[in-house]
Amino acid sequence: GNSVTQMEGPVTLSEEAFLTINCTYTATGYPSLFWYVQYPGEGLQLLLKATKADDKGSNKGFEATYRKETTSFHLEKGSVQVSDSAVYFCALNGAGGSYIPTFGRGTSLIVHP
């Protein structure tokens, strides 16, 4: 079946540090890949997505590139802010004709001033 593996947290960084959160997946066919973010006390919201190999999704300074050869979709940001503190979820959908999404376990990011 489909699966998403992302690095365990918490990831703790100082403000303006570089961020990478690793995400790899196992899926049949050509899924779409997503990063969602969950701020404290809220539901998840879409951060960025990519629908085919080599696509780069970007939003709010975050970016991730769909790498089919390594089955990865790592999230990066060049300079994090305290306001980026949240839980980040990698997800896939549309694998093998299934449109039931598969989520990773989430990675908590804590950014200190």
Next chain:
Amino acid sequence: EADIYQTPRYLVIGTGKKITLECSQTMGHDKMYWYQQDPGMELHLIHYSYGVNSTEKGDLSSESTVSRIRTEHFPLTLESARPSHTSQYLCASSQPTTGTDTQYFGPGTRLTVL
């Protein structure tokens, strides 16, 4: 802007009570979902619906039930709440288009069963 609502936001009840968690969306989305989110933040799909009169069980076995009588409304019911049901419940919706099935989430209901 996504418009999906959940009520109540917080609920504390005693064991054995029947409860219904409400979820509504105004986007006309066909697909709707219920997730249970554990303290470690992992999401578990408990129910989903492809449209009116369609309901399916998800990956996580749940004692809850759902109904989908109207497109915009997808309530979740627990007939007899137990402490093991204490959790955060998230509702979501999406409009299926090939390869870009983005999910829109409500703010969640935090349920505590004493």
